[in-house]
Amino acid sequence: MIILNAKLTAAPGLEKDVESALRAMIPGVQNEDGCLEYTLYRDVKNPASFLYFERYKDQDALQTHQHTSHFQKLIKALDGKLANPTEETFYEVIDAIKR
Numbered sequence: 686m687i688i689l690n691a692k693l694t695a696a697p698g699l700e701k702d703v704e705s706a707l708r709a710m711i712p713g714v715q716n717e718d719g720c721l722e723y724t725l726y727r728d729v730k731n732p733a734s735f736l737y738f739e740r741y742k743d744q745d746a747l748q749t750h751q752h753t754s755h756f757q758k759l760i761k762a763l764d765g766k767l768a769n770p771t772e773e774t775f776y777e778v779i780d781a782i783k784r
Contacts, residue, residue, distance in 0.1 A: 686721075687747050688776035689739040694768040700733050706762035707735055713755030719746020733768065 695703035707725055714723045719742040728734035741747040750756060 686778050687741040687744055688778065689737070689741070689747065690774045690776070691737040691739065692772040692774075693735045693737075693763070694731075695733040695735070696766055696768045697733070699766045703733075703735065703763065703766050706759055706766070707737070709762070710755055710759050713753060714750070717746070717750055717753070719743065719749055 693703065693707070704727070711723065711725065714720050720739070721742060722738065722740035724738045726736040726738065728736070739747075739750075741750065
């Protein structure tokens with residue numbers, strides 16, 4: 686299992702544009718078999734800061750996601766609208782509670 690946290694910060698004045706582009710990803714990702722979770726968050730103290738929490742079945746599923754048309758559309762939609770490059774952090778599950 687692959688976990689990815691992707692932090693994005695909108696450039697000043699472009700928060701709504703960035704939010705709209707990020708939200709537009711959700712319907713496309715919904716149909717990706719290997720994507721187990723794809724949740725978009727906004728920082729409550731900094732409305733320009735967004736976080737995707739992404740969980741994939743495996744590396745192949747992540748690579749498939751990165752090659753979809755909706756992902757490529759997002760990259761184009763965000764061009765010039767972020768305050769800095771996206772911060773990506775990858776994790777692997779080492780233990781968890783089961784319910």
